[in-house]
Amino acid sequence: MNRIAFWFADGIRLPLIFAAGALVAFMLPLEAPYAIRLLTQVAIYALLGLGYQFVFGLAGAFSLAQGAFFGVGAYVAALAALQWDWTGNLTLPAAVVVAVALATIVAVPVLRLSTHYFALATLGIAQVLLLLAIGWIDLTGGSNGLAGIAPLSLLGIALDGWGGMIAAWLLVALVGLALYQVRGSLTGLAFDVMRTDSFAAIAAGVPVERLRFAAFLASAGIAGLAGALQVHAIGVVSPEVLDFDIMVRCLVICVVGGVARTSGAILGAFLVVLAPELFQVLEGYRLLAFGALLLLAILFFPVGIVGSLEALRARWLGATPFTQKLPTLRAPGRSLLATTRPVLSLERVSKHFGGVVALESVTLKVPRGEIFGLIGPNGSGKSTLVNVVTGLVPPDEGRVIVSGEDVTGRPASRVAACGVARTFQTVHLHPDLSVLDNVAVARIGDLPGGLFGTLATIGADRRLRRARAEAVAVLDALGLGGDGLRPAGSLPPGAQRRLELARALARNPELVLLDEPAAGLSEPEQAYLAERLRVLKTRGLAMVIVDHNMGFLLSLADRIACLDQGRLVAIGTPDQVRRDPAVIAAYIGLGRNGHAAAEATR
Amino acid sequence: MTDVLQLLLSALSLGSTYALVALGFVLVLNATNAVNFAQGELVVAGGFLAVALSPMVDLPGIVLLPAVMLGAGLIGVVLSLVAFLPLRRRPPTAVFISTIAFGIIVQNAVLAVSGPEPATASPLLAAGGTRIGDTAVGWQSLAMIATAAALVGLLHLLLERTQFGRRLRATAQDPEIARALGIPVVPLILVAFALAGALAGAAGLLVANQFFLSPSDGANYMLKAYIAVVIGGWGRTWGAVLGALLIAVFESFAAAAVGHLAAEALLYLVLLAVLLFRPSGILGEAAGRRA
Numbered sequence: 001m002n003r004i005a006f007w008f009a010d011g012i013r014l015p016l017i018f019a020a021g022a023l024v025a026f027m028l029p030l031e032a033p034y035a036i037r038l039l040t041q042v043a044i045y046a047l048l049g050l051g052y053q054f055v056f057g058l059a060g061a062f063s064l065a066q067g068a069f070f071g072v073g074a075y076v077a078a079l080a081a082l083q084w085d086w087t088g089n090l091t092l093p094a095a096v097v098v099a100v101a102l103a104t105i106v107a108v109p110v111l112r113l114s115t116h117y118f119a120l121a122t123l124g125i126a127q128v129l130l131l132l133a134i135g136w137i138d139l140t141g142g143s144n145g146l147a148g149i150a151p152l153s154l155l156g157i158a159l160d161g162w163g164g165m166i167a168a169w170l171l172v173a174l175v176g177l178a179l180y181q182v183r184g185s186l187t188g189l190a191f192d193v194m195r196t197d198s199f200a201a202i203a204a205g206v207p208v209e210r211l212r213f214a215a216f217l218a219s220a221g222i223a224g225l226a227g228a229l230q231v232h233a234i235g236v237v238s239p240e241v242l243d244f245d246i247m248v249r250c251l252v253i254c255v256v257g258g259v260a261r262t263s264g265a266i267l268g269a270f271l272v273v274l275a276p277e278l279f280q281v282l283e284g285y286r287l288l289a290f291g292a293l294l295l296l297a298i299l300f301f302p303v304g305i306v307g308s309l310e311a312l313r314a315r316w317l318g319a320t321p322f323t324q325k326l327p328t329l330r331a332p333g334r335s336l337l338a339t340t341r342p343v344l345s346l347e348r349v350s351k352h353f354g355g356v357v358a359l360e361s362v363t364l365k366v367p368r369g370e371i372f373g374l375i376g377p378n379g380s381g382k383s384t385l386v387n388v389v390t391g392l393v394p395p396d397e398g399r400v401i402v403s404g405e406d407v408t409g410r411p412a413s414r415v416a417a418c419g420v421a422r423t424f425q426t427v428h429l430h431p432d433l434s435v436l437d438n439v440a441v442a443r444i445g446d447l448p449g450g451l452f453g454t455l456a457t458i459g460a461d462r463r464l465r466r467a468r469a470e471a472v473a474v475l476d477a478l479g480l481g482g483d484g485l486r487p488a489g490s491l492p493p494g495a496q497r498r499l500e501l502a503r504a505l506a507r508n509p510e511l512v513l514l515d516e517p518a519a520g521l522s523e524p525e526q527a528y529l530a531e532r533l534r535v536l537k538t539r540g541l542a543m544v545i546v547d548h549n550m551g552f553l554l555s556l557a558d559r560i561a562c563l564d565q566g567r568l569v570a571i572g573t574p575d576q577v578r579r580d581p582a583v584i585a586a587y588i589g590l591g592r593n594g595h596a597a598a599e600a601t602r
Numbered sequence: 603m604t605d606v607l608q609l610l611l612s613a614l615s616l617g618s619t620y621a622l623v624a625l626g627f628v629l630v631l632n633a634t635n636a637v638n639f640a641q642g643e644l645v646v647a648g649g650f651l652a653v654a655l656s657p658m659v660d661l662p663g664i665v666l667l668p669a670v671m672l673g674a675g676l677i678g679v680v681l682s683l684v685a686f687l688p689l690r691r692r693p694p695t696a697v698f699i700s701t702i703a704f705g706i707i708v709q710n711a712v713l714a715v716s717g718p719e720p721a722t723a724s725p726l727l728a729a730g731g732t733r734i735g736d737t738a739v740g741w742q743s744l745a746m747i748a749t750a751a752a753l754v755g756l757l758h759l760l761l762e763r764t765q766f767g768r769r770l771r772a773t774a775q776d777p778e779i780a781r782a783l784g785i786p787v788v789p790l791i792l793v794a795f796a797l798a799g800a801l802a803g804a805a806g807l808l809v810a811n812q813f814f815l816s817p818s819d820g821a822n823y824m825l826k827a828y829i830a831v832v833i834g835g836w837g838r839t840w841g842a843v844l845g846a847l848l849i850a851v852f853e854s855f856a857a858a859a860v861g862h863l864a865a866e867a868l869l870y871l872v873l874l875a876v877l878l879f880r881p882s883g884i885l886g887e888a889a890g891r892r893a
Contacts, residue, residue: 123821127866127870128871135867290706291705298689298699298700299689
């Protein structure tokens with residue numbers, strides 16, 4: 001019984017059942033042409049919303065240009081149909097191509113911006129396009145727009161009325177399935193992590209920029225397609241298609257329906273198209289109602305209708321059982337041959353923040369299979385050094401070389417691709433995701449087959465299954481094997497630190513930087529961690545460990561360096577460094593003038 | 603020469619309204635770290651409040667200023683109560699959406715009450731103008747600049763000379779520390795939103811006479827304020843004023859050269875260029891970026 005309930009309630013089936021039910025319910029009492037027109041509109045808006053789910057839902061980028069790409073698609077299709085008598089065979093692809101091309105150009109200045117910069121920059125682009133449509137009268141017909149666009153015709157078949165509606169819904173099904181596939185894949189997992197915690201995404205080696213770019217282009221292309229369909233459906237185009245109203249509807253569809261979900265977009269589309277028709281009282285107040293709805297949804301149902309339904313399902317039926325059988329694999333680990341070439345080498349690296357010196361001409365080398373400790377008082381530049389090596393902060397001067405490759409100034413994701421992994425001083429995990437998936441996502445860089453591989457697969461993503469299997473092996477190696485299916489947020493602090501380490505190791509790195517791994521760990525937990533780290537060392541992994549806990553480092557590290565006010569004041573074996581007067585002075589707190597103090601302590 | 607003076611005058615009067623809008627935007631930004639997408643709609647609300655009030659009293663527009671600022675300030679408070687405070691522990695996107703939604707509600711409420719026609723309110727002091735040399739100088743333009751300057755001056759006093767101003771600046775510099783020092787955060791947020799609303803309302807009153815105002819103009823003012831803030835250096839109060847004047851000058855002169863629509867489009871392209879090459883603004887150094 002429960003199985004049947006699950007089958008109905010699971011994933012994409014619920015929305016399909018909803019859509020079919022709604023279709024029948026609304027078609028029956030209505031006159032056919034009117035019903036067909038409405039349902040075609042629902043399909044077009046569903047498509048627009050599905051597109052927005054990629055950039056906003058998956059990538060979490062708050063674009064305000066989705067309505068503009070819809071308008072661009074509409075104008076392109078209208079112009080092509082009017083000027084050259086093109087049919088749907090060519091107008092639809094042309095609309096998609098132009099929208100994607102435009103998105104590619106726009107992405108250069110806009111895509112690396114974050115949060116409000118991105119939102120407003122995309123709004124600015126939408127505004128430019130609107131002005132263009134109004135102002136370039138010779139091409140666009142100005143405020144009056146263009147009329148007389150023929151209904152859709154594909155492959156020689158005229159698709160008006162029923163045919164047009166079915167074609168539009170087929171496209172919805174296609175795009176919806178693609179979204180569903182991506183969401184359930186390893187790539188979807190990566191999107192989930194980068195949306196929740198960008199640091200976690202970087203640590204897992206998720207190619208954040210590439211995924212954002214792909215999502216932005218997908219959104220633009222799908223919006224263009226929806227715009228082209230709209231033009232064929234209503235026969236006219238005017239600057240209204242570029243108005244902010246379209247964007248508002250798009251937000252309502254995704255936020256009220258359910259962010260990132262195929263079913264959310266379809267439900268939301270029903271809502272924005274049918275609600276004004278059903279409640280004629282709203283005539284003239286439609287946008288007012290949309291605004292109120294949007295505000296209520298964001299305040300009280302942040303996960304939207306579908307998200308709330310999913311929560312209800314979880315409460316009534318319990319969480320979906322995790323039944324997947326995982327093949328057993330040995331831990332990933334390329335053989336790290338002993339070579340003399342250092343894994344990490346810093347050459348005269350300097351970094352200043354305003355007038356504050358964070359790093360001053362730091363030079364050091366870390367060979368394979370070495371545990372390299374980094375100590376120093378608060379604010380001595382330890383974390384900055386880790387950030388410079390991992391590419392979070394570019395150095396002002398000097399070079400960072402990883403395994404012979406100069407990575408100075410490269411973005412974090414590119415440095416990560418060179419085999420550099422890290423953990424953070426404060427834990428950055430996806431708390432709601434399972435322990436297993438927090439590690440599995442880190443396999444994204446190594447496993448073959450990207451977004452297109454995912455789309456070509458029908459059913460469960462094999463790449464995700466493999467990533468999970470390999471993640472199990474890594475978790476076992478760190479003593480977390482039994483906790484794989486718990487949410488990461490429910491682990492005790494010590495285990496969360498080991499989980500971060502597991503995620504770093506799952507990337508198969510040659511160099512791992514650990515920022516205060518022992519902080520907040522009990523003595524036995526520290527001892528366990530140290531033992532694990534020694535095992536990793538025997539496999540040839542190089543490790544840089546930043547810690548305040550001298551006891552932990554002195555017994556673990558092969559060499560230790562001490563930073564003071566951004567300068568390297570001592571480097572050597574733990575014993576040497578412990579006795580070094582400069583180190584003692586740094587810890588007494590007299591800084592570089594502390595030699596006198598060191599003399600005094602003798 | 604005359605043309606240049608004429609243009610400069612209209613640029614200054616336009617810029618002074620942009621400056622008021624942008625100042626409100628920065629105040630909220632500094633107090634709450636939130637981007638208020640409804641700032642432009644507050645201008646519209648203020649403007650239409652002035653339009654509605656002016657036939658009732660047969661007095662110059664300037665008399666209405668306190669009432670309009672009070673009204674728009676109240677809307678600002680409602681905005682913070684409804685669309686910001688409940689969401690301040692959520693990701694920033696939630697606040698983007700809630701302020702956009704609030705803006706839509708305000709815009710369409712105005713539309714429902716006043717209709718879509720552009721409207722105008724009574725002049726600030728008097729209609730007509732005088733001539734300085736060959737340049738025609740409208741009283742309205744002069745009154746706009748003077749009123750905006752006076753409001754900016756008052757705001758300056760408020761920020762620099764009062765306990766509230768010190769607290770706001772402390773919060774803007776480091777919200778964590780401010781909280782640790784026991785600065786009451788919620789009242790500060792409410793006042794910041796109220797001020798933002800009042801300033802936007804004042805801007806609405808100023809433009810409602812000089813230019814026609816229509817309910818859908820909000821997005822335009824919001825974008826102009828945002829561009830002013832980006833150009834002036836993110837979160838810098840006086841940078842925003844300068845940025846506002848700069849874009850108004852750019853807009854007026856570009857419009858005279860290549861037409862209104864092209865000038866607008868050019869302005870957005872400039873914004874994109876600034877974001878691309880100098881994300882920290884073109885005035886002054888990057889504000890305290892830290893690791």
